[in-house]
Amino acid sequence: xxxxxxxxxxxxxxxxxxxxxxxxxxxxxxxxxxxxxxxxxxxxxxxxxxxxxxxxxxxxxxxxxxxxxxxxxxxxxxxxxxxxxxxxxxxxxxxxxxxxxxxxxxxxxxxxxxxxxxxxxxxxxxxxxxxxxxx
Numbered sequence: 001x002x003x004x005x006x007x008x009x010x011x012x013x014x015x016x017x018x019x020x021x022x023x024x025x026x027x028x029x030x031x032x033x034x035x036x037x038x039x040x041x042x043x044x045x046x047x048x049x050x051x052x053x054x055x056x057x058x059x060x061x062x063x064x065x066x067x068x069x070x071x072x073x074x075x076x077x078x079x080x081x082x083x084x085x086x087x088x089x090x091x092x093x094x095x096x097x098x099x100x101x102x103x104x105x106x107x108x109x110x111x112x113x114x115x116x117x118x119x120x121x122x123x124x125x126x127x128x129x130x131x132x133x134x135x
Contacts, residue, residue: 015060015114016067020104023053024097027078031093039089043082046096051075053100061112070103 027046030037037045054071058064074096081087081095 027096047078
């Protein structure tokens with residue numbers, strides 16, 4: 001076995017779950033800001049946050065493809081709820097939060113591993129830095 005220095009995941013937890021939880025919480029909070037934002041502004045901010053969360057998660061986990069797929073779906077759902085339907089600001093926040101939480105739990109988490117603390121399957125590191133990358 002090689003001596004590979006591997007850093008811990010975000011706060012010692014799964015980065016996909018933590019980032020997804022933060023994105024969902026922010027979507028709910030933005031959805032309930034009373035009259036400070038229009039529905040379009042709240043939807044645009046929420047879509048930007050969900051896209052940013054997807055990029056941040058993609059940088060923290062491997063493989064990247066499921067994370068980016070989920071980012072497109074959650075951002076698209078937020079934009080569709082904002083500009084495609086006549087929904088209130090709180091309903092847009094709820095759609096965004098639900099899509100981020102469900103897609104993170106059902107798609108990203110089962111198919112990814114933290115880049116900083118990869119899992120080992122049958123003695124083989126699934127992802128993460130190699131000894132050549134660290135040295």
